[in-house]
Amino acid sequence: MQLDQGQLERFDKEGYLFLPNTFTADEVGVLRRRADAIFTMDREEVWRESSGVARTAFAAHKYDEGFRRLGAHPRLVEPVMQLLDGPVYMHQFKINAKAAFDGEVWQWHQDFGTWHRDDEMPEPRAMNIALFLDEVSAVNGPLMFIPGSHKGGTLQAGHDLATTSYPLWTLSRDEVTRLANEGGCVAPTGAPGSVIMFHGNLVHASPPNISPFPRTIVYLSLCHVDNHIRAFKRKEWIAHRDFTPIAPLPDDCLAELVKQERQAA
Template sequence: MKLTQDRIQKYENDGMLFIPNYLSKLEINSVNEAIFQLPDNTPGLVMEKDCQTIRALHGVHAHSKILQDLIRHPLLLEPARQILGDSVYLYQFKINMKAAFTGDLWPWHQDYAFWYEEDGMPEPRTISIGIFLDEVNQFNGPLYYILGSHKEGLIDFNTNGSREDAGWEANVSADLKYCLDNKTITRLVQKGSLTAPTGSAGSVFFFHGNIAHASVPNISPYPRRLLIITYNSINNIPRSDRKRPEFLVGKNYTPLEPIVKNNVLLQQI
């Protein structure tokens, strides 16, 4: 259930690691069924600008045992603890929907900018794991990453002034509050390189909180749903004076332990 040293080295060099077909089709089917059964209008639901298309769901694991079990899946949790060298807790759980034809872009940004500015997270001692719930191809808005950009640390960002007084939605909309400008992106790409992982449902990528990433709108007929679990070190808990809602920022700091083989989800490997 742990990563090889070569894979760990690649993650450390690039700031991300992509593994095709990491979870089984049966597991992904179980996760998709759990998502289908989620209640309507959960608190962390975000709509696209058209007010008709779901953009993202946050914190919905609270409504599903299958999704709670997924967080403790040894194939996800063990590498997270291995890379961070520490026990971890759930910091964030979200599903970015990227609907066919209407899924909007995600501007260039670093995730840690939001966690530092909004939550008071001391250091980027996190790891996020993205799980393809659909096939991701060149047409349906794959995530773009700039390899090695995590080594820059927290980069100076542009603050979207029009979002200063907005609520938490300003951190998850197409008009992101903290973005990287074109000059910065050009410099980072010249120094590193661009990649856009594609593959079948069940493929997984691990990525650092400081890697620069973005995605374009999905104008194809293919949906691109991406489930992202972010783990944080138990020794990196944000300052308690920050007030983003719990469905966006986990406040249960109990160290996670892997689920055992007799669990329903794991029986489907």
């Protein structure tokens, strides 16, 4: 899948793209069932909220066939290769859940800020591309972006080790207020199968989910192979150390898995 000129210009200006209806209901369904199964697992890669519900499942592409295929899906990998101008490897893979009633906040931050400070990734030649496994609405903890905030480079941040179960380099309220006054604040919403791709320096967050509707999103953090991390302080399943370029699979790789599951049923 390739982005057109208008999409490339919009990404450069705003720092993100929202691509609705990128995956079919069948493709999303097989992944959603697998995510539910992963969230019940007793694995170190599955982090939980203080309530006990799943918050994040790291590196699911390493132990689940459906997410292995998603991690090399051309609809996700090829647009990032286009934007980063070359081959990419998987820096991080995670399934983020916002459980109904109990999904906690993700504070305002830049992902590259963490990748640079914790992993010594040299430059912001890395980005996220995310797939909605649930309907994402205004009420169930959507991602919030400050458009254009990636233009300001890597901003000063503090290391928050207390707010949630996941340590994060977060921005101050004054900094977020300044940026939002300049660029506004948006929260893209849409149906399962929608995709968001966003720059590694785009300032973003998500509020708690106190609604009765769950919200699960899969994130591929892809980095140009020449820009790989230099430090290995975090566990390998959080910040991967295999810098092999991803070879995109055929476009029907998930459809084949749907067919296999139906035949086995």
